[in-house]
Every structure is written in structure tokens, then in C-alpha cells.
Amino acid sequence: MRYDVIIIGAGPGGIFAAYELTRIKPDLKIAVFEAGHKLADRKCPIDGDKIKSCIRCKTCSIMSGFGGAGAFSDGKYNITNDFGGTLYEHIGQEKAIEQMEYVDKINLEYGGEGTKLYTTAGSDLKKLCMQNKLKLLNASVRHLGTDINYIVLGNLYDELKEKVDFFFNTPVEKLEKTDTGFKVTTVDESYECDKCIASVGRSGSKWMEQACSDLNIETSSNRVDLGVRVELSADLFSHLTDELYESKIVYRTEKFEDRVRTFCMNPHGSVVTENTNGIVTVNGHSYEDPAKQTDNTNFALLVAKHFSEPFKDSNGYGESIARLSNMLGGGVIVQRFGDLIRGRRSTRKRLNENFVVPTLQAEPGDLSLVLPKRILDGIIEMIYALDKIAPGTANDDTLLYGVEVKFYNMEVDVDDNLESCHKGLYIIGDGSGVTHSLSHASASGVHVARHIAG
Numbered sequence: 471m472r473y474d475v476i477i478i479g480a481g482p483g484g485i486f487a488a489y490e491l492t493r494i495k496p497d498l499k500i501a502v503f504e505a506g507h508k509l510a511d512r513k514c515p516i517d518g519d520k521i522k523s524c525i526r527c528k529t530c531s532i533m534s535g536f537g538g539a540g541a542f543s544d545g546k547y548n549i550t551n552d553f554g555g556t557l558y559e560h561i562g563q564e565k566a567i568e569q570m571e572y573v574d575k576i577n578l579e580y581g582g583e584g585t586k587l588y589t590t591a592g593s594d595l596k597k598l599c600m601q602n603k604l605k606l607l608n609a610s611v612r613h614l615g616t617d618i619n620y621i622v623l624g625n626l627y628d629e630l631k632e633k634v635d636f637f638f639n640t641p642v643e644k645l646e647k648t649d650t651g652f653k654v655t656t657v658d659e660s661y662e663c664d665k666c667i668a669s670v671g672r673s674g675s676k677w678m679e680q681a682c683s684d685l686n687i688e689t690s691s692n693r694v695d696l697g698v699r700v701e702l703s704a705d706l707f708s709h710l711t712d713e714l715y716e717s718k719i720v721y722r723t724e725k726f727e728d729r730v731r732t733f734c735m736n737p738h739g740s741v742v743t744e745n746t747n748g749i750v751t752v753n754g755h756s757y758e759d760p761a762k763q764t765d766n767t768n769f770a771l772l773v774a775k776h777f778s779e780p781f782k783d784s785n786g787y788g789e790s791i792a793r794l795s796n797m798l799g800g801g802v803i804v805q806r807f808g809d810l811i812r813g814r815r816s817t818r819k820r821l822n823e824n825f826v827v828p829t830l831q832a833e834p835g836d837l838s839l840v841l842p843k844r845i846l847d848g849i850i851e852m853i854y855a856l857d858k859i860a861p862g863t864a865n866d867d868t869l870l871y872g873v874e875v876k877f878y879n880m881e882v883d884v885d886d887n888l889e890s891c892h893k894g895l896y897i898i899g900d901g902s903g904v905t906h907s908l909s910h911a912s913a914s915g916v917h918v919a920r921h922i923a924g
């Protein structure tokens with residue numbers, strides 16, 4: 471079977487590449503191969519009742535399937551070059567923003583109409599942060615929410631399935647260069663194409679590494695972000711979240727001058743687990759529907775760890791830390807901030823008496839046995855800094871879940887068109903290392919589709 475274009479991965483990068491290709495060149499024969507399920511079949515077995523924690527499914531429905539890692543996410547589309555990836559380094563600041571705004575427009579057309587766009591422009595909170603040694607990063611944030619995000623994806627799928635051949639539960643095993651293009655091999659068949667777009671995201675990072683090695687494409691890798699997810703009463707952060715929804719705040723620690731930052735803020739949200747290649751870490755999301763909201767807000771506090779030669783396996787380092795927490799807690803560990811600073815583990819009893827009621831069933835434990843001291847010191851310093859702009863952040867009852875790891879895919883050597891050294895092979899989205907977010911990944915799909923369509 472031969473296609474004009476084969477897309478590997480149906481996350482935001484793959485979906486927007488397919489969308490834009492079918493829009494500009496409806497005659498193209500396009501196939502999308504996806505390791506996970508159709509959107510409607512994506513179900514995480516954790517029901518909070520019979521199955522309380524991750525059972526490590528073969529294909530994680532949270533990370534894989536139509537919609538990719540973003541399908542059950544909070545659907546926060548950050549329109550900014552300040553964070554979320556370095557797409558602008560390839561296509562320029564203006565074009566990157568223009569394409570993120572285009573993605574936003576499509577999301578609104580496909581079900582996101584009426585959702586709110588928040589912005590830091592003109593906010594007094596910038597000054598408040600600056601007065602307290604914190605920096606608020608610039609961004610506009612479209613918050614679709616988990617429920618509307620799901621509807622948008624469903625509508626996009628309904629439209630695309632008429633124009634594109636989707637192969638679900640069909641991981642691509644091998645990608646090869648041929649005389650006339652590329653060959654992708656799955657467990658039962660091989661397919662050929664003129665052009666190939668690999669958009670395999672974080673869950674496909676190991677596959678991508680192997681494909682780059684097989685095809686002699688250069689890669690580099692030197693960063694991992696480690697930290698905790700903080701959960702506290704939503705009232706404490708309401709002045710920030712009501713105005714900005716998500717505030718990306720950076721703090722430089724006094725002790726080591728390390729940068730600690732807030733990441734993925736979920737007002738009235740829930741803390742969730744995430745399974746990447748069998749390693750359980752923590753994440754968070756929230757719903758637009760008030761009926762599904764909680765009394766808590768959660769966000770991550772992360773410290774970026776850059777490594778220098780000869781060490782190359784930054785993700786391996788992050789995985790080892792996560793494994794340590796999995797070993798001690800059987801999964802994610804939760805600790806009260808008061809217990810952490812008193813140097814004692816949290817217990818079920820203390821947790822039951824806590825003012826902040828956890829939204830995730832995690833094992834009470836001691837994060838100081840898991841996170842390196844320097845990282846934990848930075849997180850504690852930042853909690854005290856945040857306490858100045860949101861008093862109560864450093865309360866004993868604030869919950870810290872660990873570990874949160876932000877794995878960065880290795881950076882694949884691609885040019886400004888996100889094309890590899892093999893003409894016709896494009897590597898986009900989080901799998902390329904160029905993007906780390908919904909909006910950047912989606913925009914990278916649009917960019918490549920426009921390049922292919924000429």
C-alpha cells in the first residue's frame with residue numbers, strides 16, 4: 471500500500487498536520503498510524519474504587535491514542551514564545567505566534583467556542599511578582615478544559631476520518647528510507663510513502679531514538695525537569711487564577727541561583743498519575759464544567775537539570791528518581807509541607823486530619839528520601855517566595871506529590887522546515903524535542919503541512 475504522506479502518531483502534532491494537509495491539498499492520500507486507541511476507546515482503568523492506582527497497561531490510554539498525551543489534559547493552549555517549546559527558533563517569532571493563533575481558531579471552530587482566553591498583558595500581578603523576586607512570564611492562555619478539549623478532538627476526528635486512513639492500535643515498528651521515499655513497518659504489514667511525518671510525542675521517545683539511530687539522524691539530550699506537584703486550597707490562588715488562569719512564574723533560588731518554575735496550573739483541578747514507559751509520575755488537570763471541579767488548585771514546581779559531558783542520559787536520570795518514588799510508595803508519594811519541613815514522613819492519620827483534602831489517592835511518605843537535596847531546597851525556597859504573593863502557600867497543610875518529572879525528548883537535528891537530513895522525513899511535536907506543549911506541537915504540524923503542500 472502506498473500513500474503520499476504517512477503520519478506516525480495522532481497527537482496534536484499529527485492531527486494538525488493531517489488537518490492542514492487535507493484542507494490545502496484534499497487529493498493527497500494520507501494515512502495516520504497510532505499506537506493507541508480511538509478517542510472513544512481510550513479509558514484509563516483507574517476508577518478510584520476497584521482499581522485505585524496505575525496497573526501499567528500495555529498502551530497507556532492517558533498518553534496514547536487519538537489526541538495523544540493531550541487528550542485528557544486540561545487543554546491549556548498557551549500562545550507564547552516564552553515557554554512551551556522553541557518552535558520560534560526554527561520558524562521565527564511572528565510565524566510561530568501566527569500558527570498558534572491559527573490552531574486556536576480551529577479549536578474554537580470545532581467546539582471550543584465560548585471558552586476563555588486569559589492574558590498577562592497589562593496585569594498588575596507582574597509587579598507583585600517582581601516585588602517578591604518572582605517573574606511572571608508573558609502568555610495568552612486558551613483554557614479549553616478537559617471536557618471541551620475532548621469534544622474538540624471528537625469533532626476533528628469526525629471530520630478527518632472521512633479524508634484520512636487511520637490505523638489505530640498499530641504502532642509503527644520500523645521506519646526505513648527507500649529509493650522513492652519511506653517504508654513504515656507495523657506488526658503485520660509494510661506501507662510506503664513519498665513523505666513521512668513522525669509525531670510520536672513523549673511516549674514515542676524511545677522509538678524515536680531508535681529510528682534516529684537507524685537512519686543516522688543526529689540527536690542531543692541534556693535536560694530533565696524534576697519536582698513536585700503542589701495542591702492547596704483554590705481560594706489561596708484565586709487572585710492569580712481568576713485573572714490569568716495559569717500563571718507561569720519563575721524564581722531564582724538564593725542558595726544556588728537555580729531556576730524553579732511553576733508549571734501546568736489547574737485551578738479547581740485534580741492531581742492525576744501518569745505512566746510513561748511503566749514509570750509512574752504525577753500530573754494534574756481540571757475541568758471546565760463546574761460540576762467536575764474540586765476545591766483545590768494544583769500546579770507543579772520544577773527545577774531544570776542540565777547535564778554536561780560525558781553524561782548523556784538526562785531522561786534516564788529522571789526515570790531513576792521516579793523509580794525511587796515508585797519503589798518507596800508503590801507509585802506517587804504525597805507529603806504535607808509541614809511534615810517535609812519537620813523532617814518526617816506523612817502518615818495516613820495526619821493526611822486524614824489535613825485541611826486540604828487530597829484529590830489523588832497517593833501513598834503518604836517522605837519526599838526528602840526521593841528528591842536530590844539541591845532540588846528539594848529550591849522547591850522549599852520557592853514555596854516561601856510564593857507565600858508572599860499568595861499567603862498560605864507555605865501552610866503545613868499544603869500537599870506535595872512526587873515526583874513530577876518533565877522528560878524532554880532528545881533534540882532531533884531538523885532544519886527550519888522541521889525536515890531531517892533525509893528529504894521528505896519531517897520530525898515534529900514533542901518527539902522532535904522542539905516543542906513541549908499542545909500549542910507548539912499543533913503549530914509544528916501546521917507548519918510542516920504547509921511546507922509539504924507547497
Ligand SMILES: Cc1cc2nc3c(=O)[nH]c(=O)nc-3n(C[C@H](O)[C@H](O)[C@H](O)COP(=O)(O)OP(=O)(O)OC[C@H]3O[C@@H](n4cnc5c(N)ncnc54)[C@H](O)[C@@H]3O)c2cc1C
Nearest residue numbers: 479481482483505534538539543642671674899900907908
Ligand atoms: C496529563 C497531561 C496534561 C497535559 N496538559 C497540558 C496542557 O494543559 N497544556 C499543554 O500545552 N500541554 C499539556 N500537556 C503536554 C501535551 O499534551 C503535549 O505537549 C502534546 O500532546 C504533544 O503533542 P505531540 O503530538 O507532539 O505528541 P503526543 O501528544 O504525545 O502524541 C504522540 C502520539 O504518537 C503515538 N505514538 C508514539 N509512538 C508511536 C509509534 N511508534 N507508532 C505509532 N504511534 C506512536 C502515541 O501513542 C501518541 O498518541 C499535558 C500532558 C499530559 C500527559
